[in-house]
Amino acid sequence: MTKNSKLSLFDELGLSESLDYALSTCARCGFCKPVCPTHPFGGGFEAFSPRSKIYHLKKIKDGKGELTNDWVERLYQCTTCERCVEVCQTDIPLVQIWEAARAESVKMGSGPMPAHKKFGKFVEEFDNPYGEPKAERDRWLLPDIKPSEKAEILLFGGCTCSYKMPPMLQTGAKILTRVGIPFCYAGGKEVCCSSPILRTGQIESAKRLIGSNVDLFNEMGVKKIVTPCSGCSKTLRHDYPVWAKHLGKKWDIKVVHFSEIYVDLLRQKKLKPVRELKRKVTYHDPCHLGRAQNIYDEPREILNSIPGIELIEMDFKRKDSKCCGAGGGVKANYPDMATEISNSRVKEAEETGADTLVTMCPFCQTSFTQSLKALNSPLQFAGVEELLLESLE
Amino acid sequence: MNQRIRDRLKEKLEERVTFDSELLEVYDHDIGEIPSIIMSMINCKPEAAIVAKSNQDVIDTLSIANEFGIAVTPRGQGSSGYGGAIPTNGGIVLDMACMNKIISINKEPLTVDVEPGIIWNNLSFELRKIGLDNSICPTSAPSSTVGGWFPKGGVGLGSMRYGSVRDVVTEIDVIDLDCKVRTYSGSDMEIYHQTCGIFGVIVRLRLKCIKAERIVPYGVLLPNTESAQSFIIKARERLKPYTIILHSSGYIRMRKQENYENGNGTQDFHALIAFEESNKDDITLKSIIDESAGKSLSKETAMEEWEDRFYPMRIKKFGPSVLVGEFYLPEKCFDRAWTEIEKDLANDTLGMEAVVVNDNKMAVLVYILDNAKSMFYQIRMAKALRPLGIALRYGGSFYTAGLWLANNSKELFGMKKYNYIVNTKKERDSKLLLNPGKIIPPKIRQIPLLNICVFMNLISKLMSPIAKISIYKNRYKSVFNEKHGE
Numbered sequence: 001m002t003k004n005s006k007l008s009l010f011d012e013l014g015l016s017e018s019l020d021y022a023l024s025t026c027a028r029c030g031f032c033k034p035v036c037p038t039h040p041f042g043g044g045f046e047a048f049s050p051r052s053k054i055y056h057l058k059k060i061k062d063g064k065g066e067l068t069n070d071w072v073e074r075l076y077q078c079t080t081c082e083r084c085v086e087v088c089q090t091d092i093p094l095v096q097i098w099e100a101a102r103a104e105s106v107k108m109g110s111g112p113m114p115a116h117k118k119f120g121k122f123v124e125e126f127d128n129p130y131g132e133p134k135a136e137r138d139r140w141l142l143p144d145i146k147p148s149e150k151a152e153i154l155l156f157g158g159c160t161c162s163y164k165m166p167p168m169l170q171t172g173a174k175i176l177t178r179v180g181i182p183f184c185y186a187g188g189k190e191v192c193c194s195s196p197i198l199r200t201g202q203i204e205s206a207k208r209l210i211g212s213n214v215d216l217f218n219e220m221g222v223k224k225i226v227t228p229c230s231g232c233s234k235t236l237r238h239d240y241p242v243w244a245k246h247l248g249k250k251w252d253i254k255v256v257h258f259s260e261i262y263v264d265l266l267r268q269k270k271l272k273p274v275r276e277l278k279r280k281v282t283y284h285d286p287c288h289l290g291r292a293q294n295i296y297d298e299p300r301e302i303l304n305s306i307p308g309i310e311l312i313e314m315d316f317k318r319k320d321s322k323c324c325g326a327g328g329g330v331k332a333n334y335p336d337m338a339t340e341i342s343n344s345r346v347k348e349a350e351e352t353g354a355d356t357l358v359t360m361c362p363f364c365q366t367s368f369t370q371s372l373k374a375l376n377s378p379l380q381f382a383g384v385e386e387l388l389l390e391s392l393e
Numbered sequence: 394m395n396q397r398i399r400d401r402l403k404e405k406l407e408e409r410v411t412f413d414s415e416l417l418e419v420y421d422h423d424i425g426e427i428p429s430i431i432m433s434m435i436n437c438k439p440e441a442a443i444v445a446k447s448n449q450d451v452i453d454t455l456s457i458a459n460e461f462g463i464a465v466t467p468r469g470q471g472s473s474g475y476g477g478a479i480p481t482n483g484g485i486v487l488d489m490a491c492m493n494k495i496i497s498i499n500k501e502p503l504t505v506d507v508e509p510g511i512i513w514n515n516l517s518f519e520l521r522k523i524g525l526d527n528s529i530c531p532t533s534a535p536s537s538t539v540g541g542w543f544p545k546g547g548v549g550l551g552s553m554r555y556g557s558v559r560d561v562v563t564e565i566d567v568i569d570l571d572c573k574v575r576t577y578s579g580s581d582m583e584i585y586h587q588t589c590g591i592f593g594v595i596v597r598l599r600l601k602c603i604k605a606e607r608i609v610p611y612g613v614l615l616p617n618t619e620s621a622q623s624f625i626i627k628a629r630e631r632l633k634p635y636t637i638i639l640h641s642s643g644y645i646r647m648r649k650q651e652n653y654e655n656g657n658g659t660q661d662f663h664a665l666i667a668f669e670e671s672n673k674d675d676i677t678l679k680s681i682i683d684e685s686a687g688k689s690l691s692k693e694t695a696m697e698e699w700e701d702r703f704y705p706m707r708i709k710k711f712g713p714s715v716l717v718g719e720f721y722l723p724e725k726c727f728d729r730a731w732t733e734i735e736k737d738l739a740n741d742t743l744g745m746e747a748v749v750v751n752d753n754k755m756a757v758l759v760y761i762l763d764n765a766k767s768m769f770y771q772i773r774m775a776k777a778l779r780p781l782g783i784a785l786r787y788g789g790s791f792y793t794a795g796l797w798l799a800n801n802s803k804e805l806f807g808m809k810k811y812n813y814i815v816n817t818k819k820e821r822d823s824k825l826l827l828n829p830g831k832i833i834p835p836k837i838r839q840i841p842l843l844n845i846c847v848f849m850n851l852i853s854k855l856m857s858p859i860a861k862i863s864i865y866k867n868r869y870k871s872v873f874n875e876k877h878g879e
């Protein structure tokens with residue numbers, strides 16, 4: 001491995017000086033260590049903690065360390081949950097740094113991990129990480145959902161919802177249709193938002209995807225994008241402006257998650273949940289929705305608007321919410337780790353005495369439904385939007 | 394470390410021991426940013442690290458270490474800056490953070506028995522579920538361990554009312570080099586307090602706890618050192634505060650990342666005074682504020698500062714490094730001592746945080762912004778000791794010794810206790826295997842006749858006048874925003 005290794009992604013984005021500075025501010029307080037869901041999987045050794053990763057990356061930046069294969073592996077054992085970022089003494093953008101280090105490892109040929117390579121290949125061929133046919137991207141569209149040819153709002157399907165979890169997308173589209181908000185949809189022209197590719201350091205692929213989507217949105221004259229996926233909305237909201245600028249493309253688009261649209265409609269009384277649903281629910285804040293996008297209130301406001309729903313909070317909620325274990329490519333490459341993290345969150349949900357675990361993210365949903373089954377849990381699972389739809393007239 | 398020793402460790406500790414140099418590299422430091430030239434004077438690189446999961450793991454480690462003459466350095470979360478958890482003679486780092494269970498909660502008297510690796514905030518979280526709480530905690534409570542505070546010694550939030558960590562720990566179990574588990578309480582524990590684990594590894598602590606209560610913070614703006622001192626003395630006499638934390642205006646502005654130079658702004662102070670709800674007394678507080686020429690800050694400011702209580706090092710955003718001086722000061726001398734410190738470091742970017750504690754004392758932290766990458770950092774480090782020097786003249790005292798201030802152990806403990814420590818160490822651990830180099834200073838690797846603390850002391854004294862005139866100014870502002878404390 002190279003010595004004097006730079007995190008060249010930051011150089012490329014013109015952030016090298018800020019990164020260097022941020023690394024130097026680490027107080028080594030260790031607040032990031034006990035909150036990290038993946039640290040315990042390193043046998044308790046300090047080197048698996050975010051604090052140590054920062055320490056080592058600083059050494060690399062100072063020309064005193066190497067990005068060895070083992071460090072690369074440790075850097076991939078991270079769900080990008082941002083719990084470390086949330087508690088950081090000096091506000092170091094740790095997840096951005098992890099992603100830059102992963103990108104560096106890809107450049108050096110030691111990253112990404114095998115499962116990530118596989119979905120990287122799929123993305124190159126099919127524009128989605130599942131290897132699903134491009135032409136079937138719009139197969140979720142129900143016959144009664146009719147997107148407009150041209151509209152200010154674009155519904156972004158995303159790969160997971162389009163291919164694997166259509167109900168989240170269908171609910172969104174149904175509700176928009178019901179209240180008469182026109183929206184357009186790019187169908188098969190839409191490509192992966194790049195989230196799984198970007199998070200696993202496969203920058204060159206990510207640039208192609210982002211460039212293609214940005215061009216598409218601009219051609220369609222879109223002013224606002226809405227998506228039900230927390231991963232897509234995080235990427236579109238935070239990464240697209242940075243990369244569009246870097247690629248020399250125009251970006252003047254507002255990105256919202258469906259929860260924000262639902263809340264607007266509820267406040268305007270355009271949506272009226274009337275059917276009583278007798279359920280005690282506990283809400284899991286998805287990392288990419290909560291900590292990454294500061295969306296904590298909206299899902300709760302939706303739940304509280306539904307007659308008969310009693311919301312019981314878990315101990316670790318909102319900015320302190322625990323992770324489901326799926327993010328950052330962990331579920332793909334370290335499935336056992338992801339399952340253990342998810343199981344422990346499900347147990348916490350069970351302790352609340354709720355009968356239903358709800359969330360608003362396709363990845364969390366996949367993790368939890370698998371855990372509930374494996375643990376033979378008495379809890380049921382439901383999406384927040386699913387309950388909303390059920391309660392409407 | 395030869396293969397035979399490795400094999401023995403592996404046989405006993407299995408996956409809980411590592412010899413992997415990459416995993417070991419992060420055990421060679423704590424939070425202190427010490428120049429590599431100084432670090433090279435000790436053998437800070439461990440040859441093995443063990444994550445202890447049980448008393449048996451500690452026993453196995455100590456017995457093999459004793460048999461083969463290998464140094465063992467116990468470690469909590471490595472969140473101290475005195476070097477207590479840094480190896481000085483290679484050997485084994487014994488990471489205690491995974492021995493972190495609550496063993497029992499005892500009703501009469503209200504105490505909790507814990508393993509040493511439990512983190513203060515996690516303990517508080519569990520205790521609160523049954524209506525109890527920690528009586529005190531360090532402001533590193535989100536990461537630091539209960540078992541790391543007692544051997545380091547110190548005060549923190551709640552110490553004004555409930556005393557130091559020595560006062561709240563009532564019993565400990567220790568495993569010595571002879572591998573026996575012994576229980577100590579009262580004055581028998583004394584030798585384990587503030588001695589960095591040089592006599593044994595603590596595997597259980599019994600702590601006093603309190604009934605959980607809501608803490609109500611108030612913010613007070615005090616115009617100068619005199620009024621700050623008067624406020625603290627009166628508040629102690631007439632109120633029952635849980636905690637008072639005093640911040641200089643320089644510190645507040647560093648936290649806000651405002652460009653700041655000492656002497657060019659106001660010299661006022663923020664006092665954060667927090668009460669357990671049943672002890673708050675708004676009327677008396679109001680009259681003390683008036684008598685001290687102070688002004689109440691808004692509830693929001695008070696709450697914001699209280700929420701930030703675990704973030705004293707956030708000022709590093711404006712550093713990126715910080716030189717820290719720490720000491721106890723009699724509160725009646727605060728006015729004169731702080732005025733002199735400010736004058737002494739008049740050109741530096743300086744901040745002060747003082748936690749008011751029991752015994753009419755304050756634990757004062759002086760922060761001087763710097764950059765460890767700067768060429769002159771090594772010289773300017775001598776500056777960190779200048780406030781301590783001034784404090785000592787005003788009846789102040791050392792906070793703790795650890796590794797870097799081991800030479801001051803005599804003053805810290807007093808000659809009687811110091812001699813007892815030295816003699817007991819000779820008796821029980823003549824080969825200096827348990828946490829060598831702490832309290833009794835280590836020798837310089839390259840010049841074994843010289844102890845590192847004498848050397849550092851000498852250099853500091855020589856460099857101090859130059860350090861004083863070498864000034865670091867930061868004009869850089871971190872581009873990254875606060876996420877927490879919303």
Ligand SMILES: Cc1cc2nc3c(=O)[nH]c(=O)nc-3n(C[C@H](O)[C@H](O)[C@H](O)COP(=O)(O)OP(=O)(O)OC[C@H]3O[C@@H](n4cnc5c(N)ncnc54)[C@H](O)[C@@H]3O)c2cc1C
Nearest residue numbers: 469470471472473477531532533538541542547589590595
């Ligand atoms: C943000 C921040 C705030 C802080 N606030 C405070 C404060 O308010 N008050 C204060 O006093 N300090 C404070 N500190 C310093 C430090 O966090 C505390 O002293 C803390 O108690 C150290 O705990 P630790 O678990 O990190 O122990 P370590 O630093 O790992 O160890 C401390 C010493 O204890 C020894 N040791 C650890 N575990 C054992 C064991 N089981 N048996 C025997 N010896 C052992 C080590 O060898 C070492 O000598 C702060 C630090 C930071 C970063």
Ligand code: SF4
Nearest residue numbers: 036078079081082084
């Ligand atoms: S993002 Fe989450 S998993 Fe990754 S280092 Fe931070 S806390 Fe750990």
Ligand code: SF4
Nearest residue numbers: 026027029030032088
């Ligand atoms: S919380 Fe932030 S400042 Fe503290 S050790 Fe972790 S990365 Fe460093």
